[in-house]
Amino acid sequence: MSYTVSVSHLQKHFTVNTKSPGLAASLKAIINPDKKIVKAVDDISFSLNQGELVGFIGPNGAGKTTTLKCLSGLLYPSSGEVKVLGHTPFSREYQFLRQIGFVMGQKNQLWWDIPPQETFLLHKAIYEISDADYKKCLDFFFETLDISDVVSTPTKKLSLGQRMKCEFVAALLHSPKVIFLDEPTIGLDVVATQKIRKFIKEYNQQFKSTIILTSHNMADVEQLCQRLIIIDNGQIYYDGALDNLAGQYRQTKQLKFTFDQAVKISDLKKYADVHKIDSYKYSFSLPKSQALQVAAKILSDFPVVDLNISDTPIEEIISQIYISNNDHRLGNK
Numbered sequence: 001m002s003y004t005v006s007v008s009h010l011q012k013h014f015t016v017n018t019k020s021p022g023l024a025a026s027l028k029a030i031i032n033p034d035k036k037i038v039k040a041v042d043d044i045s046f047s048l049n050q051g052e053l054v055g056f057i058g059p060n061g062a063g064k065t066t067t068l069k070c071l072s073g074l075l076y077p078s079s080g081e082v083k084v085l086g087h088t089p090f091s092r093e094y095q096f097l098r099q100i101g102f103v104m105g106q107k108n109q110l111w112w113d114i115p116p117q118e119t120f121l122l123h124k125a126i127y128e129i130s131d132a133d134y135k136k137c138l139d140f141f142f143e144t145l146d147i148s149d150v151v152s153t154p155t156k157k158l159s160l161g162q163r164m165k166c167e168f169v170a171a172l173l174h175s176p177k178v179i180f181l182d183e184p185t186i187g188l189d190v191v192a193t194q195k196i197r198k199f200i201k202e203y204n205q206q207f208k209s210t211i212i213l214t215s216h217n218m219a220d221v222e223q224l225c226q227r228l229i230i231i232d233n234g235q236i237y238y239d240g241a242l243d244n245l246a247g248q249y250r251q252t253k254q255l256k257f258t259f260d261q262a263v264k265i266s267d268l269k270k271y272a273d274v275h276k277i278d279s280y281k282y283s284f285s286l287p288k289s290q291a292l293q294v295a296a297k298i299l300s301d302f303p304v305v306d307l308n309i310s311d312t313p314i315e316e317i318i319s320q321i322y323i324s325n326n327d328h329r330l331g332n333k
């Protein structure tokens with residue numbers, strides 16, 4: 001069976017000029033600049049089946065956007081092979097472009113001075129969408145994204161949330177089979193974020209499109225993706241089920257205590273690894289097997305007004321992975 005997306009030993013390196021501070025260095029940089037290679041993507045391989053909705057995450061500068069740009073043909077790889085729906089993305093053939101969609105949370109792709117509905121009509125013409133398909137799609141978008149009131153307002157006058165919803169319509173109007181979503185919820189409030197998440201989920205289920213989603217909001221990934229790919233320093237550190245990853249790391253519990261008077265952190269350190277939230281509130285992280293015993297001990301030793309016991313949140317798990325990758329890279333194992 002052939003994959004919808006297959007990436008084999010993809011590398012994308014950039015050459016950048018570097019310059020030390022000072023006038024002499026500025027003059028030297030004009031004549032003979034120092035160069036440095038940035039390995040934005042450094043030998044990654046993965047493949048996706050049709051209909052998969054995969055979370056592609058990593059810290060700032062990890063190589064996510066560069067990878068998505070290579071997959072959509074916006075960047076030419078330094079080496080390796082990429083196939084999307086059987087096409088080589090960089091060739092940018094019409095048949096390829098007709099089947100992909102790209103939403104970038106940080107970039108405006110709608111025409112700024114005209115209402116979104118005019119951009120939609122333009123896309124209808126470019127992608128040769130039939131009247132019936134156009135109507136069917138718009139009905140779906142208007143209903144799930146609740147945008148009928150805003151599409152006739154010039155884009156520049158829309159709020160970020162309203163604009164992002166319209167960005168989705170413009171990018172997906174031609175029913176692409178593969179969709180790249182690069183931080184689609186960045187800067188959105190909780191209600192708009194929920195709406196976009198619900199939309200992505202429904203769209204994926206209804207149209208069976210293959211979706212790669214990058215986001216720094218771990219709740220996006222947790223609520224939408226069963227599979228997770230973690231990239232850092234241009235390399236893949238994890239590719240597998242989100243549940244497995246959470247299971248591996250969720251051997252610990254978090255205990256949050258609120259005391260009825262200020263407590264010193266030094267008095268709490270003997271119970272478990274502790275983190276101060278404020279003088280009255282502390283969070284403990286400890287092995288699952290010891291959680292109840294330690295909780296009982298603290299309850300008997302201190303005046304507690306509130307206690308919350310929870311699994312380690314996904315943000316915490318991911319941040320532990322980023323930190324340990326970074327330590328490993330710097331040699332501070």
Ligand SMILES: Nc1ncnc2c1ncn2[C@@H]1O[C@H](COP(=O)(O)OP(=O)(O)OP(=O)(O)O)[C@@H](O)[C@H]1O
Binds near residue numbers: 040060064066067
């Ligand atoms: N055009 C370019 N020229 C030189 N270096 C670049 C270029 N584009 C990206 N880089 C570098 O490549 C690395 C990866 O960048 P990329 O934008 O792919 O990261 P990212 O994972 O998307 O990060 P973020 O979460 O901040 O969006 C960074 O070190 C970045 O500075």
Ligand SMILES: [Mg+2]
Binds near residue numbers: 064066182
């Ligand atoms: Mg990025």
